[in-house]
Amino acid sequence: MRAMVLRLLGSILLSALLSFTAWIILQLSSILGLVLFVSAVFLPLYISREYYRKKPRTVIYLTASLLLILLMRPPPVTGPNVAFGLYFATGCGNVDTPEGDEGFTCSCNETIAYSTVHVSGVAWKSKIIELPITGRFVTVYEPLEKAEKSYREAVESAEGEGYLKLVEDYGTYSRVIKDVLLSKGNQCVYIAETRVLGGGLAVISARGPCRGVKEFALRWHDDYLWNASEPPIFMRYRFNWSSSNGVRVGKFTPKDWPSEWVRNTYRDIAIELKGTGYVKKLEGEDGECKWSLWVRKGTSHYVAIDGKEILILSGKTENVEQTAERMSPCGLKNGWKAEEYTPEKALSLVLSELNGSFAPKPAEPPVMWSLAGEKFTLGENTIVTLLVYGTEEQCNYARYLLDTKKNTTSICLKRAGYIVTMAVKGDAKDVSVVLSSIK
Numbered sequence: 113m114r115a116m117v118l119r120l121l122g123s124i125l126l127s128a129l130l131s132f133t134a135w136i137i138l139q140l141s142s143i144l145g146l147v148l149f150v151s152a153v154f155l156p157l158y159i160s161r162e163y164y165r166k167k168p169r170t171v172i173y174l175t176a177s178l179l180l181i182l183l184m185r186p187p188p189v190t191g192p193n194v195a196f197g198l199y200f201a202t203g204c205g206n207v208d209t210p211e212g213d214e215g216f217t218c219s220c221n222e223t224i225a226y227s228t229v230h231v232s233g234v235a236w237k238s239k240i241i242e243l244p245i246t247g248r249f250v251t252v253y254e255p256l257e258k259a260e261k262s263y264r265e266a267v268e269s270a271e272g273e274g275y276l277k278l279v280e281d282y283g284t285y286s287r288v289i290k291d292v293l294l295s296k297g298n299q300c301v302y303i304a305e306t307r308v309l310g311g312g313l314a315v316i317s318a319r320g321p322c323r324g325v326k327e328f329a330l331r332w333h334d335d336y337l338w339n340a341s342e343p344p345i346f347m348r349y350r351f352n353w354s355s356s357n358g359v360r361v362g363k364f365t366p367k368d369w370p371s372e373w374v375r376n377t378y379r380d381i382a383i384e385l386k387g388t389g390y391v392k393k394l395e396g397e398d399g400e401c402k403w404s405l406w407v408r409k410g411t412s413h414y415v416a417i418d419g420k421e422i423l424i425l426s427g428k429t430e431n432v433e434q435t436a437e438r439m440s441p442c443g444l445k446n447g448w449k450a451e452e453y454t455p456e457k458a459l460s461l462v463l464s465e466l467n468g469s470f471a472p473k474p475a476e477p478p479v480m481w482s483l484a485g486e487k488f489t490l491g492e493n494t495i496v497t498l499l500v501y502g503t504e505e506q507c508n509y510a511r512y513l514l515d516t517k518k519n520t521t522s523i524c525l526k527r528a529g530y531i532v533t534m535a536v537k538g539d540a541k542d543v544s545v546v547l548s549s550i551k
Contacts, residue, residue, distance in 0.1 A: 119163050120173060123156035127177040130155065131184045135244040153177050186242040197308030198235040202316050215258065216312075227324035234262055235314035259313040263290065263305040266317055270294050270301045279513055289313075293329060300325035327481075346381075351424065359435040362424035371420060378402070378417040381424075385413055386529075387502035389483045391454055396447035403442040404450070405433070416442040453528035455483035455500040461527045462498055462534065482510070483530070490546065494538035500530050507531035523547060 130152035138145025157164050157173065164170045195207045195216050204220035219232035239253035271277075275294035291304035300322035308314045318328040351362035366374060382392070382404060390406035390413060397403075403416035412432040414425040418441045425432045425440070437443050463486065475487040475495065482499035489495055497514065501507045507524040514522045514535040521543050522535035536543045 229320035401442035
């Protein structure tokens with residue numbers, strides 16, 4: 113009796129294994145998939161044909177086998193396709209569907225940083241299979257050769273027009289495989305080879321005035337240099353947003369998270385607020401309740417944490433303070449004034465140090481985004497650029513971009529709670545004298 117049960121279980125196990133494989137193969141080849149489905153049902157019957165001479169055993173096996181085929185089916189999913197991924201990457205709504213072996217294409221003009229930038233892109237779909245039961249996706253083929261060829265030809269075409277590489281591998285954002293920023297006068301071209309939503313590879317480009325093109329490029333690297341608006345963390349996590357008396361109210365309550373993760377998120381919000389130019393004016397603590405108030409040009413963010421709930425209040429400073437007293441479990445209890453300086457203060461400190469040894473003359477304003485910045489000339493051939501950032505990562509990335517320019521050396525300085533990028537361009541001897549003096 114035991115041997116018979118084991119033989120039945122062995123047949124069902126073999127059928128389950130073949131069904132699992134059949135669902136995978138079906139996504140690659142419909143004919144081979146159907147052949148495997150047939151094998152999943154009849155191969156165990158053939159192998160143990162003596163055992164299945166009795167009809168009840170056959171009925172039990174067939175019922176179990178067919179049920180397993182249905183249960184092994186990958187769960188139904190909905191998600192973005194490659195056309196949407198290309199739209200998401202470029203912002204162009206006119207994505208053309210491919211013909212034959214061609215990829216999805218799009219092109220459009222966008223207004224970025226008060227300038228018109230021409231954006232274009234081409235994308236190819238990767239071959240992706242979904243595992244039965246688990247629903248996990250596995251990429252079995254990526255059109256790397258097509259993407260590499262398109263990227264190479266785009267870069268060669270820009271260089272053929274007289275554009276010079278300003279920097280390669282503009283950042284380390286996880287989806288970007290490689291990218292390059294080229295310039296000619298005040299015109300720039302940004303080209304990137306990247307993975308896109310929907311499972312595919314794309315090559316995108318932006319062409320136009322450098323100010324707009326660099327702003328487009330920074331979309332891909334907001335963890336390094338983000339625009340001075342809201343911290344990326346507000347977008348990354350699912351805050352439940354509403355409004356109250358002109359104040360934007362955001363609540364984040366990740367019940368399944370460990371308490372430490374929630375506390376880390378509260379700290380990360382503070383880091384990103386500083387990185388986007390907000391200055392901490394007040395902070396306080398009342399038991400498990402912690403809160404802080406950040407201000408920039410009349411706009412405020414109030415951030416509070418109580419247990420596993422984080423509360424954000426955004427709006428005009430007076431409205432935010434009133435709403436905090438009414439809605440927040442922390443309110444403004446036990447608050448004290450935070451000794452925080454402005455980015456302009458950090459800049460003035462470095463300028464005063466420069467003035468002690470040199471006589472800097474103002475030059476054109478720096479083109480890179482920063483919380484505060486100035487550009488000066490020392491003597492005839494030495495140019496000094498000062499850029500203030502809120503985080504060390506921002507400063508290091510700014511150095512990475514600045515050091516790609518000929519005869520430019522940069523350092524990061526900590527002043528008044530901020531990080532100041534100081535880039536000096538000129539002869540090696542003059543650069544050394546300036547950096548040694550400021551250190």
